Amino acid sequence: xxxxxxxxxxxxxxxxxxxxxxxxxxxxxxxxxxxxxxxxxxxxxxxxxxxxxxxxxxxxxxxxxxxxxxxxxxxxxxxxxxxxxxxxxxxxxxxxxxxxxxxxxx
Amino acid sequence: xxxxxxxxxxxxxxxxxxxxxxxxxxxxxxxxxxxxxxxxxxxxxxxxxxxxxxxxxxxxxxxxxxxxxxxxxxxxxxxxxxxxxxxxxxxxxxxxxxxxxxxxxx
Numbered sequence: 001x002x003x004x005x006x007x008x009x010x011x012x013x014x015x016x017x018x019x020x021x022x023x024x025x026x027x028x029x030x031x032x033x034x035x036x037x038x039x040x041x042x043x044x045x046x047x048x049x050x051x052x053x054x055x056x057x058x059x060x061x062x063x064x065x066x067x068x069x070x071x072x073x074x075x076x077x078x079x080x081x082x083x084x085x086x087x088x089x090x091x092x093x094x095x096x097x098x099x100x101x102x103x104x105x106x
Numbered sequence: 107x108x109x110x111x112x113x114x115x116x117x118x119x120x121x122x123x124x125x126x127x128x129x130x131x132x133x134x135x136x137x138x139x140x141x142x143x144x145x146x147x148x149x150x151x152x153x154x155x156x157x158x159x160x161x162x163x164x165x166x167x168x169x170x171x172x173x174x175x176x177x178x179x180x181x182x183x184x185x186x187x188x189x190x191x192x193x194x195x196x197x198x199x200x201x202x203x204x205x206x207x208x209x210x211x212x
Contacts, residue, residue, distance in 0.1 A: 001170070001187075006157075006178035025155035025182050025202050028134035049131035051112075053178075064107070072112035076131050081107075096131050096202065 006032060006053065010092050019095065019103060031095045035087035042105025043082045046098045050075050055091025060084050069093075112138060112159065116198050125201065125209065137201045141193035148211025149188045152204045156181050161197025166190050175199075 004022050009032055013020060016036035023030045035057045050059060052069035059075055060066045062082040067075050077083045085093065110128050115138055119126060122142035129136045141163045156165060158175035165181055166172045168188040173181050183189045191199065 001167075001173075001182070001184065003173055003175065004180040006180065023155055023180050023182050025153040026134070026204050027132065028155070028202050030155065030180070030202065047131040049129055049134070049136065061107075067107075067109055069109065074110040074112065074129050074136070076107070076129050078107065096134050096136065098132050 006094070010034075010053065013092070016087075016090070017103075022094070024099070027098055029097050029099055029101070031097065032092060033095070034090060035085055035093050036090045038086045039084045040104060041082055041084045043080055044077075044097075044101050045079055045106045046101050047079050048077045048083075048101065049096035050077070050085070051094040051096070053092040053094050055087065055089060057085050057087035057091045057093060060086055112200075116140075116159065119198070122193075122196070123209075128200070130205070133204055135203050135205055135207070137203065138198060139201070140196060141191055141199050142196045144192045145190045146210060147188055147190045149186055150183075150203075150207050151185055151212045152207050153185050154183045154189075154207065155202035156183070156191070157200040157202070159198040159200050161193065161195060163191050163193035163197045163199060166192055 125137040
Protein backbone atom coordinates (compact mmCIF):
# COMPACT_ATOMS: atom_id res chain seq x y z
CA UNK A 1 0.00 0.00 0.00
CA UNK A 2 2.35 2.68 -1.23
CA UNK A 3 1.84 5.58 -3.58
CA UNK A 4 3.39 5.40 -7.05
CA UNK A 5 4.40 8.56 -8.90
CA UNK A 6 4.05 8.24 -12.68
CA UNK A 7 6.24 11.30 -13.20
CA UNK A 8 9.08 9.76 -11.16
CA UNK A 9 8.86 6.52 -13.13
CA UNK A 10 8.77 8.45 -16.42
CA UNK A 11 11.96 10.26 -15.42
CA UNK A 12 13.68 6.92 -14.84
CA UNK A 13 12.79 5.47 -18.26
CA UNK A 14 15.52 6.04 -20.80
CA UNK A 15 15.26 3.17 -23.30
CA UNK A 16 12.14 2.78 -25.44
CA UNK A 17 9.76 -0.19 -25.34
CA UNK A 18 10.78 -1.39 -21.88
CA UNK A 19 7.53 -1.37 -19.90
CA UNK A 20 7.63 -0.79 -16.18
CA UNK A 21 4.81 -2.10 -13.98
CA UNK A 22 3.16 0.71 -12.04
CA UNK A 23 0.43 -1.13 -10.15
CA UNK A 24 -1.94 -4.08 -10.22
CA UNK A 25 -5.61 -3.97 -9.27
CA UNK A 26 -7.59 -7.17 -9.57
CA UNK A 27 -6.53 -8.63 -12.94
CA UNK A 28 -5.51 -5.28 -14.40
CA UNK A 29 -1.80 -4.55 -14.69
CA UNK A 30 -0.96 -0.90 -15.30
CA UNK A 31 2.33 -0.40 -17.11
CA UNK A 32 4.17 2.54 -18.62
CA UNK A 33 6.84 2.66 -21.29
CA UNK A 34 8.78 5.17 -23.29
CA UNK A 35 7.66 4.98 -26.91
CA UNK A 36 10.07 5.94 -29.67
CA UNK A 37 10.20 4.50 -33.15
CA UNK A 38 8.04 1.66 -34.39
CA UNK A 39 7.26 -1.41 -32.31
CA UNK A 40 6.84 -4.74 -34.17
CA UNK A 41 3.38 -5.73 -35.39
CA UNK A 42 1.64 -8.14 -33.00
CA UNK A 43 -1.68 -9.05 -31.48
CA UNK A 44 -2.76 -10.19 -28.02
CA UNK A 45 -5.33 -12.69 -26.83
CA UNK A 46 -6.48 -9.95 -24.44
CA UNK A 47 -7.66 -6.36 -24.87
CA UNK A 48 -4.96 -3.72 -24.46
CA UNK A 49 -5.73 -0.18 -23.35
CA UNK A 50 -3.37 2.64 -24.31
CA UNK A 51 -3.38 5.99 -22.52
CA UNK A 52 -1.03 8.67 -23.81
CA UNK A 53 0.73 10.24 -20.81
CA UNK A 54 2.84 12.74 -22.72
CA UNK A 55 4.04 13.35 -26.25
CA UNK A 56 2.19 11.88 -29.20
CA UNK A 57 2.08 8.42 -30.69
CA UNK A 58 -0.13 6.52 -33.06
CA UNK A 59 -1.57 3.04 -32.93
CA UNK A 60 -1.36 1.50 -36.38
CA UNK A 61 -3.98 -1.16 -37.06
CA UNK A 62 -4.10 -3.72 -39.86
CA UNK A 63 -6.73 -2.78 -42.47
CA UNK A 64 -7.89 0.22 -40.46
CA UNK A 65 -6.88 3.86 -40.19
CA UNK A 66 -4.24 4.57 -37.54
CA UNK A 67 -5.32 6.33 -34.35
CA UNK A 68 -3.16 9.20 -33.10
CA UNK A 69 -3.11 9.80 -29.36
CA UNK A 70 -2.04 12.94 -27.51
CA UNK A 71 -1.89 13.51 -23.75
CA UNK A 72 -5.02 12.18 -22.05
CA UNK A 73 -6.23 10.19 -25.04
CA UNK A 74 -7.30 6.57 -24.53
CA UNK A 75 -7.65 3.85 -27.14
CA UNK A 76 -8.49 0.20 -26.59
CA UNK A 77 -7.12 -2.37 -29.03
CA UNK A 78 -9.56 -5.27 -28.85
CA UNK A 79 -8.13 -8.76 -28.40
CA UNK A 80 -7.00 -10.33 -31.66
CA UNK A 81 -6.50 -7.06 -33.55
CA UNK A 82 -3.03 -6.74 -35.04
CA UNK A 83 -1.42 -3.42 -34.15
CA UNK A 84 1.79 -1.58 -33.46
CA UNK A 85 2.52 1.65 -31.62
CA UNK A 86 4.67 4.17 -33.46
CA UNK A 87 6.18 7.36 -32.00
CA UNK A 88 8.12 9.71 -34.25
CA UNK A 89 9.34 11.65 -31.22
CA UNK A 90 9.74 10.20 -27.71
CA UNK A 91 6.45 9.83 -25.83
CA UNK A 92 5.17 7.90 -22.83
CA UNK A 93 2.23 5.54 -22.91
CA UNK A 94 0.36 3.82 -20.11
CA UNK A 95 -1.00 0.37 -20.88
CA UNK A 96 -3.68 -1.55 -19.04
CA UNK A 97 -3.27 -5.24 -19.71
CA UNK A 98 -3.80 -8.56 -18.00
CA UNK A 99 -1.00 -10.37 -16.13
CA UNK A 100 -0.57 -12.89 -18.94
CA UNK A 101 -0.37 -10.29 -21.74
CA UNK A 102 2.85 -10.80 -23.72
CA UNK A 103 4.66 -7.68 -24.84
CA UNK A 104 5.34 -9.04 -28.32
CA UNK A 105 1.95 -10.72 -28.63
CA UNK A 106 0.69 -14.25 -29.03
CA UNK B 107 -12.87 1.33 -31.52
CA UNK B 108 -12.92 5.05 -30.94
CA UNK B 109 -10.51 7.34 -29.14
CA UNK B 110 -11.59 8.83 -25.81
CA UNK B 111 -10.26 12.19 -24.64
CA UNK B 112 -9.95 12.43 -20.87
CA UNK B 113 -9.68 16.21 -21.05
CA UNK B 114 -12.97 16.45 -22.96
CA UNK B 115 -14.72 14.23 -20.42
CA UNK B 116 -13.21 16.24 -17.55
CA UNK B 117 -14.61 19.44 -19.07
CA UNK B 118 -18.08 17.89 -19.15
CA UNK B 119 -18.08 16.89 -15.48
CA UNK B 120 -19.67 19.50 -13.27
CA UNK B 121 -21.10 17.62 -10.27
CA UNK B 122 -18.80 15.75 -7.88
CA UNK B 123 -18.85 11.99 -7.30
CA UNK B 124 -20.62 11.10 -10.53
CA UNK B 125 -18.23 8.70 -12.25
CA UNK B 126 -18.17 8.51 -16.03
CA UNK B 127 -16.98 5.34 -17.75
CA UNK B 128 -14.06 6.07 -20.06
CA UNK B 129 -13.24 2.60 -21.37
CA UNK B 130 -13.27 -1.10 -20.61
CA UNK B 131 -10.41 -3.50 -21.33
CA UNK B 132 -10.88 -7.12 -20.31
CA UNK B 133 -12.42 -6.92 -16.80
CA UNK B 134 -10.98 -3.49 -16.06
CA UNK B 135 -13.36 -0.54 -16.14
CA UNK B 136 -11.67 2.85 -16.28
CA UNK B 137 -13.76 5.65 -14.81
CA UNK B 138 -13.24 9.28 -14.00
CA UNK B 139 -15.04 11.57 -11.59
CA UNK B 140 -14.83 15.05 -10.22
CA UNK B 141 -13.85 14.85 -6.55
CA UNK B 142 -14.93 17.61 -4.19
CA UNK B 143 -15.71 17.25 -0.52
CA UNK B 144 -15.75 13.98 1.38
CA UNK B 145 -17.22 10.79 -0.06
CA UNK B 146 -18.88 8.35 2.40
CA UNK B 147 -16.75 5.65 4.01
CA UNK B 148 -17.07 2.30 2.25
CA UNK B 149 -15.19 -0.77 1.14
CA UNK B 150 -15.30 -2.94 -1.97
CA UNK B 151 -14.97 -6.66 -2.52
CA UNK B 152 -12.51 -5.77 -5.29
CA UNK B 153 -9.31 -3.74 -5.45
CA UNK B 154 -9.75 -0.11 -6.50
CA UNK B 155 -6.99 1.86 -8.20
CA UNK B 156 -6.98 5.65 -7.94
CA UNK B 157 -4.97 7.84 -10.31
CA UNK B 158 -5.01 11.58 -9.69
CA UNK B 159 -5.57 13.32 -13.02
CA UNK B 160 -5.51 16.90 -11.78
CA UNK B 161 -5.82 18.76 -8.51
CA UNK B 162 -5.11 17.03 -5.23
CA UNK B 163 -7.12 14.63 -3.10
CA UNK B 164 -6.45 12.23 -0.30
CA UNK B 165 -7.55 8.68 0.32
CA UNK B 166 -8.45 8.29 3.97
CA UNK B 167 -8.06 4.76 5.30
CA UNK B 168 -9.39 3.28 8.53
CA UNK B 169 -6.61 2.79 11.09
CA UNK B 170 -3.93 3.96 8.65
CA UNK B 171 -2.44 7.29 7.65
CA UNK B 172 -4.21 9.01 4.74
CA UNK B 173 -2.47 9.05 1.35
CA UNK B 174 -2.42 12.35 -0.55
CA UNK B 175 -2.33 12.15 -4.34
CA UNK B 176 -1.30 14.85 -6.79
CA UNK B 177 -1.30 14.67 -10.59
CA UNK B 178 0.18 11.39 -11.80
CA UNK B 179 0.05 9.66 -8.42
CA UNK B 180 -1.44 6.17 -8.19
CA UNK B 181 -2.71 4.39 -5.10
CA UNK B 182 -4.42 1.01 -4.93
CA UNK B 183 -6.93 0.39 -2.15
CA UNK B 184 -6.89 -3.38 -1.63
CA UNK B 185 -10.21 -5.19 -1.51
CA UNK B 186 -11.87 -5.05 1.90
CA UNK B 187 -10.07 -1.93 3.12
CA UNK B 188 -12.45 0.79 4.29
CA UNK B 189 -11.65 4.12 2.70
CA UNK B 190 -13.03 7.42 1.47
CA UNK B 191 -11.67 9.96 -0.98
CA UNK B 192 -11.62 13.57 0.22
CA UNK B 193 -10.87 16.65 -1.89
CA UNK B 194 -10.74 20.06 -0.25
CA UNK B 195 -10.66 21.74 -3.67
CA UNK B 196 -12.12 20.24 -6.87
CA UNK B 197 -9.93 17.55 -8.42
CA UNK B 198 -10.35 14.73 -10.93
CA UNK B 199 -9.55 11.12 -10.22
CA UNK B 200 -9.38 8.12 -12.52
CA UNK B 201 -10.45 4.81 -11.04
CA UNK B 202 -9.73 1.33 -12.31
CA UNK B 203 -12.33 -1.07 -11.02
CA UNK B 204 -14.13 -4.22 -12.03
CA UNK B 205 -17.56 -4.17 -13.73
CA UNK B 206 -19.29 -5.28 -10.53
CA UNK B 207 -17.62 -2.67 -8.28
CA UNK B 208 -20.29 -0.67 -6.45
CA UNK B 209 -19.67 3.05 -6.05
CA UNK B 210 -20.82 3.09 -2.43
CA UNK B 211 -19.24 -0.25 -1.60
CA UNK B 212 -20.44 -3.64 -0.46
